Each structure stands twice: as structure tokens, then as C-alpha cells.
Amino acid sequence: MQNNVLILDFGSQYTQLIARRVRELNIYCEIHPFHKVPEDLSSFKAVILSGSPLSVRSDEAAHPDLSKIKGILPVLGVCYGAQYLAHFNGGSVAPSNIREYGRAKLSMIKDKEPLFASIAEGTQVWMSHSDTIASLPEGAVRLASTPDVLNAAYRFKDEDTYAIQFHPEVYHTTDGKQLLENFLVHIAGVAQSWTPAAFVDTTVDGLKEQLGDDKVVLGLSGGVDSTVAAILLHKAIGKNLYCIFVNNGLLRKNEFDEVLAQYKDMGLNVKGVDASARFLNALKDISDPEAKRKAIGNAFIEVFDDEAHQVTNVNWLAQGTIYPDVIESVSVNGPSVTIKSHHNVGGLPDFMKLKVVEPLRMLFKDEVRRVGAEMGIDKKLLGRHPFPGPGLAIRILGDITAEKVRILQEVDAIFIEGLRKWDLYDKVWQAGAILLPVNSVGVMGDERTYEKVVALRAVESTDGMTADWVNLPYEFLQETSNYIINRVKGVNRVVYDISSKPPATIEWE
Secondary structure, X not given: XXXXXXEEEOOOXXXXXXXXXXXXXXXXXXXXXXXXXXXXXXXXXXXXEOOOXXXXXXXXXXXXXOOOXXXXXXXXXXXXHHHHHHHOOOOEEEEEEEXXXXXXXXXXXXXXXXXXXXXXXXXXXEEEEEEEEEEOOOOEEEEEEOOOOOOOEXXXXXXXEEEXXXXXXXXXXXXXXXXHHHHHHHHOOOOOOOOHHHHHHHHHHHHHHHHOOOEEEEEEOOOHHHHHHHHHHHHHHHHHEEEEEEEOOOOOOOHHHHHHHHHHHOOOOXXXXXXXXXXXXXXXXXXXXXXHHHHHHHHHHHHHHHHHOOOOOEEEEEOOOOHHHHHHHOOOOOOOOOOOOXXXXXXXXXXXXXXXXXXXXXXXHHHHHHHHHHOOOOHHHHOOOXXXXXXXXXXXXXXXXXXXXXXXXXXXXXXXXXXXXXXXHHHOOEEEEEEEEEEEEEEEOOEEEEEEEEEEEEEEOOOOOXXXXXXXXXXXXXXXXXXXXXXXXXEEEEEEOOOOEOOOOOOOO
């Protein structure tokens, strides 16, 4: 691909969002840490410098060598990027009298500037900075101001180097997408050719060349990522793809049989393995959530290894790794602090001696769904809510038993089917039920009960990094609670989780 955009990451929380906005313009982009600028820049047509939590005035300031970029390729500096371009090119950056954070209005926009084409004065932008650009580099031209920030945007004369103090990638910047389009399409001349159809064609051709007649094994989870990865590989190598779908006994009610049938209807070469007893035995008497994850991961590796060895002459392991995982592994500050280990099994041990193929490693989650739709994958499968790799094990707080799994499967099924019935399922990013390690007193008929409490959880999000709880209708919650208590033996109380992420996480464990 010769129409790439390079995003240099200075550690901003918004860097992934810049990439998502660029991709929404049907333009391919890659994020690289500022200290790992690619040696070969020939495939890039433009560069964006991200924001940063650092100050350009500090000793720890990110200071990449841009000698092969600035004045050669079109550049857009965002927030820290704008201050960087000013500070290291003869301008000055100083502490701001006020910390401008949040919404602001552009009170001045210079006429006939291509960066602001179709953008009017008064448009809302989003600021997030404590320093300000006190003076511009020699020869730079001011393009925009706010009431509090004189140099809200500027450019260098005689080169396509632009800088903005605000964040065009966030929702609150009203014309942010237009500004990015102005820079990338109209100034840098980047072609808008990054489409699901183009990705499918390019990826399938690349897989054919990479894999040849080799055999590939893939562990299907029933989720969107592994499914789309499987169909791409199937298009490339057909029956040489061996899919293994493991029932760990912790899936949703009837999910193993239903999803396995779907996979076979899609023409995949898939084997279903019911290892429920093995997983439940591995989890016996374990209550700590991290210990649960490790036990499940180890059991999966054993089962997958057993099954993979039944396929002769396998060379490759396929995985549904997506771009946020890749970005995280090479981020500026290294992998972020571990809140909990990753829900998915992150690969297999060295003794399997398999090379890894990851056809989705450059896609965001929403792009994975669009690629799946392009290939004709059923909308219901593509629209499935994310589901944790350890399954219901981390939605059962405390130790795991077959009876607890039964209870939670029944509760979860009522909740999810209720969302579908009320036409709420597609309006929720993720939903599920949690079995709490407490009993509560209840009255059913004339009898006292002392039974389990379940919590219902429904959130809206785009990528799971942040999430807000969904304000489900009271009538729906009332009906769902009644159904659960009346139909699921062992439950006499239902509560609804109204915590957002942060400070909470989506899953309870």
C-alpha cells in the first residue's frame, strides 16, 4: 500500500482515536512510537504527530528526529505535536495562565486556508493542555485562535507542515473529521482507498502467497475476531485450515451446539471438542480470578495441543489478534499496568513449534465487523456482544461448580433473549449476568428462601477502553427480574449494575 499515513505516538490517550478517525476516511494508517520512526518512509504520504502527557519544556520531552519528514512529507502536529514543532523550530512554549481543558470556540480562522476549508469561525474544538505556544517559529503563519489561545493553529511557509493546539480526533471537536480530511485528502493527496473490499482482496492474496500449501490450525471462540479470521483464511487456503472449537463448559446456554452448526454451515473445516468436564475439574476449589484465568488458559492449551497433534504436518497457528493489541505491545511506555490478564489465550507454548499468522492484526474492532459483513458473514454472528475468553468463570464470583454454571447460564439466557425481544440487543455494546457470592433472604409464597443474588450488566462503548452503563427501561428490568426469579431455581434477588468504566471495569473479575 502506497497511500499510508504514519501516526507518531507521543503517549497520548487519544492516539488510537486519531487512527480510528483516519480509517473512517477510508485511509490506511499505522501508529508507531515516536522513538521508533520507520527507516523506510517510502510508503507514507503524510505524518501526524500525536498529543502527549509530557511538556516539550521538560527534560523527558519526546524528541524524535524529523529531518527525513518535516518539509518532505505533509505533517500535522496535534496538541503536543504542535508545541513540539514550535519549540524545536525557533518558537517558544510557556506555561499557560489557565489550563485550557474542554470545549472552546475558534474565534478567528484565517481566510482561504486549505486546512480550514468548509470550517467556519465559531466552530467548537476540544482543548487539553497546560502549556501554550507563546510565539511561533520564524516564517510560520497563524491560522486560528480561540479567546484564550492566540496560536490555536499555524503552518510553516513554503511547506505542508501544519499544527493545531486542539484535538480533531475527539467527538467534541465539531469539524474534526472535516479538518483531517482537508489535511489528508486535499493537502497531502492521500487516496481514500482503504475499504473492506480492498482489505479482503489484499489480505486473501497475501495469505495465499504467505501460506502456500501449508496447513494452519485456528482455535475458534465463537466471537467476531476468530470468526472473521477463519473466513479470510478459508478463502485463501480452503480445507488446509483446521478449526478447533472447544467447549470449556463456561459458554452461554446452548452456545456450543448453535455456534458449531453455524460454522459448519459456513463451510469451515471445524471440529467441536466438548471438554467441559476437564475445565470444571481444573477450576475445582479455585476462587481467585487470576488463578481462574491461568487454570482455564492451561486447560485450553492442553486440549488444543491434543487436538492440533491429530492434524499432521501443521506449520502455522492462526490467531484473531487485532490492532489495539498490537499497539499496546509497542506503546511508548510499554504495556500499560495490568488491571487483569487478557481474556483471550495469548498464544501457545514454544513446544508447539508453530509459526503465527494474524490476518486481522492491523484492524480495529469495528473494521473487523465491516470486513466480516463484506464477506457475507451472518449479521447476528457479527453483531454478537464481546464475551470473555474465560467465559462464565469470571462472571461467577468465587469458586466454580456445575450448579453455579447452570444457574448463570439460565439467568444470562433470559437477560440476553429479553434484550432481543425488546429490540435493545443491538443498542448495547456488551451485556451479561454475574452470579454473586452472597445469598439473600426472600419470601416465595409462604416460604422463606435463602438463595443467590445475580447482577445484570449492560454497557455502551466503542472499543471497551471506556464504557458507560446503559439506562435500560424500568419496564424491561422489571419484567426480566420477574422472569429470572420465577424461572431460575436458586435465585431470589436481581440487581442492576450502574457503574461506568472507569472507575469500574466492564467485567467484575
